[in-house]
Amino acid sequence: MVVRPQFRGMRIAHHLYKGLEDAARNAGLGMLSSRVSVHNVASVSALHRAGWSVYVQSPTTLRTIRKLTDDAVR
Structure with missing residues (x-):
């Protein structure tokens, strides 16, 4: 995901992540995961x-996880 510089600081990414979580929950998913550069x-x-x-x-990559339910598998 990319938020253009002129729109940064407006919590757009935050709202997109929350929308993604809602859609995943509605689809029956218990967890989301992504990889992000450490930089x-x-x-x-x-x-x-x-x-x-x-x-x-890894030295260059972070893993991000969002549990959507209490019984989500790690």
Whole structure:
């Protein structure tokens, strides 16, 4: 996902993540996951603020996870 510079700081990414979570829940999914570059500070911050967990996957990549239900598989 990319938010153009003139629209950053308006919580657009946050609302897109929440919409994605709602759609995934409605589809019966229990968890979402993505990979983000360790250098992409804006995305990591937006995901963290939206409630996603962030883990180091490699020296250059972070893995993000959002459990949508209490019984989601890790």
